Amino acid sequence: MSLFLVAALWIAMFCLVAAMGCCVVRLLLGPSAQDRILALDCLYINALLAMLVLGIRYGGGAYFEAALLIGVFGFVSSTALAKFLLRGEVIE
Secondary structure, eight states, rough: OOOOHHHHHHHHHHHHHHHHHHHHHHHHOOSSSSHHHHHHHHHHHHHHHHHHHHHHHHHHHHHHHHHHHHHHHHHHHHHHHHHHHHHHHHHO
């Protein structure tokens, strides 16, 4: 792996961790439930991208499978929380 790629992956990981920190702050301090759900949505997307960066760095297939699971569960949870906020119940 070239030095340029390793440096780019470290920079990308640093930026993703910083973005995840900002999302956690918004998740804890959000004034409304909608802000907190949006922060949670952004947090799982950043976690998904961090897993992809780790998969590229270490060349392991398990990282890509974990990223897929994070994406699926994150989408389902965001949809369920949005429906709960809209109607007050998830299952009709």
